[in-house]
Amino acid sequence: MENFLRPIYQEHASNPDTLGILLIEKIQHDSPVTDEFDVILLIIVNEYEQTWYVKHYEIEGKTAALHIVRNDILMKWIDTSGYRSAVEWIILGKPVFDRNEYIAHLKEQLRDFPKDKRDLRKMIDFGKLVKSYSEAKSLYEAGEFNDAHSKILDSLHYLARLAVIEKGYYPEVTVWSQVKKIDFEVYKLYEVFIESNETVDKRIELMIIGMDFVIHNRAIISAKHLLDIMKTKDSAWSYADIKSHEKVQSYRLDLSAILSYLVEKNIISVVLEQTKGHGVYQRKYMISDVVTHKD
Structure with missing residues (x-):
């Protein structure tokens, strides 16, 4: 599945506004973490034409959801429980692009919970x-x-x-x-x-x-x-x-x-x-x- 998605996230990785990209795969058949999709691709950006953009894909019978989220919106979700799945995506997600260790610092912040x-x-x-x-x-x-x-x-x-x-x-x-x-x-x-x-x-x-x-x-x-x-x-x-x-x-x-x-x-x-x-x-x-x- 990642092979099919790689061209999509590589395109976003080349954008200087992209801070990090996480890949979250469904582990259990009935797991609610991925919103019933087989894969979630979370792209965190500094600026984008929309604060939160979502696109759905189907590849060889498997489903994927692409989420492009502005950093300030993501931090609001984390601080106020605005979108609960986002925290688990960050904790469980596999970093496939990490500009200046943004994802690493974000994961550390969630572990610390100030x-x-x-x-x-x-x-x-x-x-x-x-x-x-x-x-x-x-x-x-x-x-x-x-x-x-x-x-x-x-x-x-x-x-x-x-x-x-x-x-x-x-x-x-x-x-x-x-x-x-x-x-x-x-x-x-x-x-x-x-x-x-x-x-x-x-x-x-x-x-x-x-x-x-x-x-x-x-x-x-x-x-x-x-x-x-x-x-x-x-x-x-x-x-x-x-x-x-x-x-x-x-x-x-x-x-x-x-x-x-x-x-x-x-x-x-x-x-x-x-x-x-x-x-x-x-x-x-x-x-x-x-x-x-x-x-």
Whole structure:
């Protein structure tokens, strides 16, 4: 297969804007890593007419997908989990062109997973987790058990990704195989939920109780990215101030759910500020004394 693709990637290798080229072959028949293709050809460039260009090929009954991705877009994917397969492509891919050891440095960066990037990724997945978990509880209370079941599965998935990040790894597409090796508590929650013989409503009820404990124990460390931002000033923050902060943009869509959860757990306190309207107050937010005393 590589022989057929070689003329394609050699053409791109001659382009001075090409930083590196990786070849990723399907190892297992049902592996999700290559998006069901037999081969992925990932070409990373400085500049291109599109930020992300994809082309599909078929060669002697085998399939290949060519991805040309601009470097800044790829780094955004890595930092914010924008396209999860990309991380595995870099980790597992075979370099067939590497300008100035760009690919080698990128692979090393993924192995290191710097703390600042780890904190951001934890915050992003924590936001998705608490939003999904809150929706599951609301649906359960409304008697919508099938939808609540679906949201619990989503919540478990985000919890699994969070557990992997906490251990210093990037979550892979096959995240549960990672979790089974590094966080038995989270894996056991998942196993109990999918294998339980209880009725759907009872299974959800038990999982809501179990997950509440696990999420609460992780809340402060998972929300560190946001809490560190809020520590940069002594006064209370309005929602608009937090939402517009440049470092919050990757998780601003889940910000309301995050703040609601942190307020509920007394990690963040609400400060009411009088407005011009009689009896109308603006809600502002500060880190609670409980968290401040732990630092």
